[in-house]
Amino acid sequence: MADLSLTSAQELLRTTARDFIERECSLAQVRRIDEEEDGFSRELWQRTAALGWPRLLVPAAYGGAGGSLTDAAVLYEEIGRGLLPGPQHSSAVLAAQVLLRAGSEAQRQRLLPAIARGERIVTVAFTEARYGWTPDHVQMTARPRDGGYVLAGGKQLVPDAGAADEIIVAARTDGGLTLLLVDTNAPGVERRIMRGFVGEPLYEVSFRNVEVSRDAVVGEPGRGWDALEPAFDVATAVLCASMAGACRRVYELSLAYAQRRVQFGQPIARFQRVQDRLIEMVNHADAARLTAYEAVWKLEQRRPDAQAGVSVAKAVASEGFYESCEHAHHVHGGIGSDKAYGLYLYTKASRSLYHYLGSPDHHRRRLARLLGLGG
Amino acid sequence: MDFETRYTAEQEREREAFRAEFRAWLRENAGGAGAPPDPGDLTREQFEANRAFLRRLGERGWFAPTWPVEHGGAGLAPHVARVVREELEAALPHLENVHPPGDISGAAASAVRELGSEEQWRTLLPRLVRGEAVVWELYTEPDAGSDLPSLQSTALRDGDAYVLNGTKTFAGGHFEADYYFVLAVSNADRPRRENLSAFLVPPDLPGITMTDLDMMAGSLKRTIIFDDVRVPASQRVGEEGRGWPVFEASLHGALTVGIGPGLDRAFEVFDRLLAYCKETNASAEPHVQDALVRAYVGLQVQRLVLLRADWLASSGQPVTYEGTQVALGRKLVDLKLADAIHAARGPLSMIKDAAWAPLEGDLEYFHRYAILMAHPGGTVEIQKLRMFRGMTGGAE
Numbered sequence: 044m045a046d047l048s049l050t051s052a053q054e055l056l057r058t059t060a061r062d063f064i065e066r067e068c069s070l071a072q073v074r075r076i077d078e079e080e081d082g083f084s085r086e087l088w089q090r091t092a093a094l095g096w097p098r099l100l101v102p103a104a105y106g107g108a109g110g111s112l113t114d115a116a117v118l119y120e121e122i123g124r125g126l127l128p129g130p131q132h133s134s135a136v137l138a139a140q141v142l143l144r145a146g147s148e149a150q151r152q153r154l155l156p157a158i159a160r161g162e163r164i165v166t167v168a169f170t171e172a173r174y175g176w177t178p179d180h181v182q183m184t185a186r187p188r189d190g191g192y193v194l195a196g197g198k199q200l201v202p203d204a205g206a207a208d209e210i211i212v213a214a215r216t217d218g219g220l221t222l223l224l225v226d227t228n229a230p231g232v233e234r235r236i237m238r239g240f241v242g243e244p245l246y247e248v249s250f251r252n253v254e255v256s257r258d259a260v261v262g263e264p265g266r267g268w269d270a271l272e273p274a275f276d277v278a279t280a281v282l283c284a285s286m287a288g289a290c291r292r293v294y295e296l297s298l299a300y301a302q303r304r305v306q307f308g309q310p311i312a313r314f315q316r317v318q319d320r321l322i323e324m325v326n327h328a329d330a331a332r333l334t335a336y337e338a339v340w341k342l343e344q345r346r347p348d349a350q351a352g353v354s355v356a357k358a359v360a361s362e363g364f365y366e367s368c369e370h371a372h373h374v375h376g377g378i379g380s381d382k383a384y385g386l387y388l389y390t391k392a393s394r395s396l397y398h399y400l401g402s403p404d405h406h407r408r409r410l411a412r413l414l415g416l417g418g
Numbered sequence: 419m420d421f422e423t424r425y426t427a428e429q430e431r432e433r434e435a436f437r438a439e440f441r442a443w444l445r446e447n448a449g450g451a452g453a454p455p456d457p458g459d460l461t462r463e464q465f466e467a468n469r470a471f472l473r474r475l476g477e478r479g480w481f482a483p484t485w486p487v488e489h490g491g492a493g494l495a496p497h498v499a500r501v502v503r504e505e506l507e508a509a510l511p512h513l514e515n516v517h518p519p520g521d522i523s524g525a526a527a528s529a530v531r532e533l534g535s536e537e538q539w540r541t542l543l544p545r546l547v548r549g550e551a552v553v554w555e556l557y558t559e560p561d562a563g564s565d566l567p568s569l570q571s572t573a574l575r576d577g578d579a580y581v582l583n584g585t586k587t588f589a590g591g592h593f594e595a596d597y598y599f600v601l602a603v604s605n606a607d608r609p610r611r612e613n614l615s616a617f618l619v620p621p622d623l624p625g626i627t628m629t630d631l632d633m634m635a636g637s638l639k640r641t642i643i644f645d646d647v648r649v650p651a652s653q654r655v656g657e658e659g660r661g662w663p664v665f666e667a668s669l670h671g672a673l674t675v676g677i678g679p680g681l682d683r684a685f686e687v688f689d690r691l692l693a694y695c696k697e698t699n700a701s702a703e704p705h706v707q708d709a710l711v712r713a714y715v716g717l718q719v720q721r722l723v724l725l726r727a728d729w730l731a732s733s734g735q736p737v738t739y740e741g742t743q744v745a746l747g748r749k750l751v752d753l754k755l756a757d758a759i760h761a762a763r764g765p766l767s768m769i770k771d772a773a774w775a776p777l778e779g780d781l782e783y784f785h786r787y788a789i790l791m792a793h794p795g796g797t798v799e800i801q802k803l804r805m806f807r808g809m810t811g812g813a814e
Contacts, residue, residue: 174764199774200765239769239782247774306565316799369753372789376563376797377588380634380790387634390789398765404705 047336053117060118063094064125070385076128077388081205081236082244088129088206092161097135100281102143106156112277116284116339120332123285124292126242126388130164130203132285137278138165141211145222145262145270154209165224166207168198168248169271176275176401178220178268183250185214185221190257192216192223194231194250202399204234204246212250213267220267224259225250242392276353279400280342283335283353286360286396290331293367293389294324297374311374320370327363334359351413354406361403364393421725429497436498440480440505447474453515456783457591457637460515465593468516469552476548482527489531489539490547514683518552519637520591525668526553526599526618526655532667533656542618553618554590556600556642557665563588564800566601567610567662571644573602573617580604580617580654582625582647588794591637595621598642599668605659614661617653624648635786682724682748684755687784688717690777691759698776706762713758720744720751739808746801749792756788 049057068087076084091097100115101107115136122131139158142151142165157163171182183196194214204210204227212223225232231251236244262270298321301312311317338352346352368390372379379386401409411417425433451471453460475481478492483499485491492499507513527546530538545551562569571584582602589598597618604615619626625647631639656664692710700706724747727740759767759781766774767781775782792798 174766235773237769237774238771239775239779240786241765241768245765245769305561306563306568308565308568311564314799316802369789373792373798376793377558377639380793381639382632382634390634394760394768394785395765397760402764404761 060121083206098159101159107159112339119285120288123288133166133203140274168201194253197249200245218265221264222261222267241395280338283356283360287331290328297371331360331363358403358406361397368393453512457515472549481549482547490544523553529668551596554595556586571602579648582644587641590640611662616655616661616664635790709758709762742805752788756785
């Protein structure tokens with residue numbers, strides 16, 4: 044028989060993470076950070092770094108904890124549950140995975156220990172004005188010059204670029220995509236926050252003839268997608284665990300409210316129309332969690348259908364989280380729209396994470412291809 | 419059957435004559451009026467400018483153009499009165515937010531006209547009908563939302579006044595009001611819905627405190643606490659214990675007075691989105707077309723359901739569930755359109771800053787607005803309850 048339990052070490056990680064987030068980062072705190080100019084709290088980031096969270100997925104050889112992907116899923120489920128702000132995922136998962144797969148030994152030695160300690164923050168800039176998560180959506184070019192490159196153009200909706208020290212930029216060069224490490228303080232780099240109904244701080248990053256040396260190239264020129272695609276898969280699976288945690292919390296908030304809120308002489312949880320919504324929500328939360336953990340497991344086990352597992356998980360998590368928030372607002376009524384209550388923070392996150400690392404539509408099309416459908 | 423609103427040649431002449439007059443007046447008087455897409459962004463200066471404009475409009479009776487002149491209206495026939503709205507929509511950016519946030523003076527005017535005293539007809543009604551007085555509704559309480567008749571605030575008669583105690587929430591908006599329209603228990607010994615009285619309470623009476631609720635869309639809301647507030651009995655609207663019928667009367671006329679907030683914002687947003695998609699050639703992808711066409715079909719159905727409810731009411735036929743059907747449909751159509759926009763325009767539709775956002779951030783605001791608007795006046799669940807009552811012979 045299969046075994047869906049966590050190990051005792053994973054249970055401990057989960058309890059520690061939940062306790063810390065509940066104690067140190069209430070929804071009021073999340074809101075305060077969200078309303079900051081750059082949507083970032085260095086103080087909170089340093090405290091989570093002190094707990095060793097950015098180390099988790101970095102191999103021991105680079106100063107990390109060498110944890111498993113399931114360990115990471117456990118931690119990120121809690122991070123999503125509490126909407127813990129900060130560049131955990133963009134730096135310590137996505138950027139670290141790209142460097143692990145494609146970075147030179149010198150790049151890994153320089154960056155991975157610093158990422159693990161939280162001393163350096165690195166994000167990945169992929170999407171542009173014509174938004175999408177396949178290589179053809181990258182139009183920004185990098186021209187070769189003196190062994191290095193000159194970058195010109197812009198990226199949009201880049202998470203955590205404001206806090207980042209360096210950005211791994213995907214740019215088009217002869218023959219394909221090339222990944223380039225760019226210092227955010229380099230001349231010609233400009234970052235502007237794109238405010239809106241979104242969960243994480245998203246930035247436009249513009250490059251005005253930014254020169255980078257040969258050392259800045261991550262992996263082989265023109266072969267950037269080969270490193271990005273598997274890094275996206277790992278990052279997407281971990282993100283799905285985070286979205287599953289958020290989904291669960293939205294359900295729990297709604298159930299507790301429905302059991303507490305008395306109208307017409309009884310708790311509104313007694314009304315079938317309210318129950319229908321709560322049932323939909325628990326179905327979404329369960330589906331998101333199960334598909335996320337199985338995707339993580341398939342990646343760990345190097346199963347041939349791991350990519351399909353990731354796309355199933357993201358399609359399920361994106362739609363489940365989005366719809367759960369809508370149900371939650373119906374269950375809560377007016378108080379759900381009061382910023383002080385905090386539900387809207389989940390709703391915002393559900394809208395932006397819906398697209399991040401691929402919308403359900405993107406993943407359904409990818410699944411169709413992986414299942415051998417179509418041409 | 420005829421699905422088009424038609425005017426006779428005579429009516430057309432009247433409409434065009436009035437249009438010329440109104441346009442000339444607007445050119446002289448509309449300067450400075452307007453509003454941002456999100457009423458939460460309305461400045462004090464813009465609020466004052468809009469109030470001044472609405473007062474000028476009210477002086478001519480055009481704040482409530484179909485209402486009789488003696489009550490402060492312009493006594494215009496409906497076909498002529500419609501020109502006011504048409505021209506205002508064309509002239510003022512975001513007309514729906516030009517109206518003071520949280521104002522229900524139109525609803526209050528309907529209640530006063532149906533059940534107010536002669537004294538109130540003389541002193542109060544013209545001020546409401548001319549848009550001179552901003553009125554906030556103070557019905558909802560922390561423990562009485564969907565189940566409004568279970569409200570707990572009390573107004574106990576003491577000589578020539580009522581002593582008001584209790585907490586009202588999700589009330590009003592930014593800035594200030596001239597009256598609070600309050601429902602409170604005046605006769606605790608009587609059954610539900612027969613125990614309430616309604617008051618227009620001046621906000622400067624001693625014992626009133628107010629805190630803000632910062633909402634995810636639109637204007638602020640307020641929590642307002644009454645602590646032994648003495649309200650003159652002359653401020654009671656309707657008889658003692660008849661507060662519920664007053665509340666219901668306020669709902670009847672809510673749409674017939676004032677320029678009112680735009681209830682059919684979805685249609686405007688969709689039209690703008692469609693134009694935008696054509697201009698930018700953003701509508702080429704099949705999934706974008708699919709989302710937009712589904713939204714279009716939903717809006718057509720909503721338009722027809724609204725048309726039928728208006729036709730039934732204006733031709734004096736019984737309305738059982740059709741009014742609630744419109745209210746429910748509006749909430750669902752707004753949410754579906756918000757989803758369709760999100761699906762069609764992707765993550766940029768969630769960006770507020772006009773540097774990147776399509777339609778200057780209108781889409782981002784509409785998304786938040788649709789989620790928020792699912793609750794005022796009754797949640798989707800409550801609308802369904804009302805609608806079913808209407809379908810099966812109960813009172814709506």
